[in-house]
Amino acid sequence: MGGMDQLTPSVAAMFRRAAVLKCPHCGSRRSFIKRWFGRYDRCRACGIQWHREHGFELGPIALNVVLTFGSLAIIMIVAFVATAPDYNVAGLMALVIGAAIILPLIYLPFTNTLWLAFDLAVHRPDERELAQARAAIGSEGAAAGAAVD
């Protein structure tokens, strides 16, 4: 029965980890983020599977769209206020278009960790999924899965 609390980290802990690109489930930096744009199938520390259900990859894309559009709205408002009343239309266009291209690339790994944190929060892994995660990373898994925050 020992270590039961490690099976289900709090929702706050999972989002705190996700916000700094750690695995939401175990808190390890050796998570499923592969360089910046790629993904491993599982967290390399605890073995939790990233793609938990059919269509899982649509969640981060939707989250990225929301974050990017929200950011663009803020950037446009700030830029308009900062440059009023002498609007530089070409400059504002370049700023917004540049941000629309760069921001989704910056947000990409964060949307992957945040979406997994969200999914783990609303759909807790059962004993079977956790057993598969431990099996996927081998014998060292049980210890690594209990990593610190």
Ligand SMILES: [Zn+2]
């Ligand atoms: Zn992990």
